[in-house]
Amino acid sequence: MEPDRQELRQAIFFFLPRVSPRQEKPFEMTTKEKKIYLTQEGLDKLKAELKFLQTKERRRIIDAIAEARAHGDLSENAEYHAAKEAQGHLEDRISQLKSTMQDARLVDESRIDTSKAYILSTVKVLNMNVKKEFSYTLVSPQEADFSSGRISIKSPIGAGLLGKEVGDIIEVKVPAGKLKLKVLSIER
Numbered sequence: 535m536e537p538d539r540q541e542l543r544q545a546i547f548f549f550l551p552r553v554s555p556r557q558e559k560p561f562e563m564t565t566k567e568k569k570i571y572l573t574q575e576g577l578d579k580l581k582a583e584l585k586f587l588q589t590k591e592r593r594r595i596i597d598a599i600a601e602a603r604a605h606g607d608l609s610e611n612a613e614y615h616a617a618k619e620a621q622g623h624l625e626d627r628i629s630q631l632k633s634t635m636q637d638a639r640l641v642d643e644s645r646i647d648t649s650k651a652y653i654l655s656t657v658k659v660l661n662m663n664v665k666k667e668f669s670y671t672l673v674s675p676q677e678a679d680f681s682s683g684r685i686s687i688k689s690p691i692g693a694g695l696l697g698k699e700v701g702d703i704i705e706v707k708v709p710a711g712k713l714k715l716k717v718l719s720i721e722r
Contacts, residue, residue, distance in 0.1 A: 570639065570674055570676065573654065577635065580631055580635055580638075580676065598613070598620070651720050654672065654673065655672050655721070662715065663713060669683055673686065695717070699720070703716045
């Protein structure tokens with residue numbers, strides 16, 4: 535029994551929720567432009583990772599797929615399925631890196647106001663809850679590394695510090711509770 539036209543149409547719209555019968559251009563998707571602010575160092579790291587993934591890592595996975603194919607029946611070949619899954623993850627990461635670099639904007643440090651905390655500022659704060667000083671460098675989410683004191687401007691602490699001046703006191707909600715921080719200094 536062949537499905538009727540209405541059932542087929544409903545199935546298509548179920549799997550393609552952005553498409554509706556009333557849209558003039560059903561496959562035109564609109565995306566919001568997103569800017570990603572990076573330092574030159576951060577952009578260079580992304581370029582190096584992309585080059586590595588596109589050359590050495592892609593070749594390694596292709597070789598693993600070829601080797602797994604040589605073992606015979608693909609339907610029960612766990613090595614083959616694992617290699618194909620790794621290939622999918624690799625291609626997703628490559629796509630993500632390309633998108634990030636396409637949306638990237640290099641930060642010009644000479645144009646940043648030094649009296650306030652902005653991206654690339656190193657901010658020394660006093661945690662008033664434990665009376666201990668910490669120093670954070672505000673960076674983009676792609677360059678964040680908490681262990682080295684580089685925090686994302688989208689993190690609770692980073693977002694709270696943005697635009698603040700020396701002497702400002704802020705309260706930041708973090709998973710461990712509320713932090714009360716006093717800005718002691720701002721440097722580039």
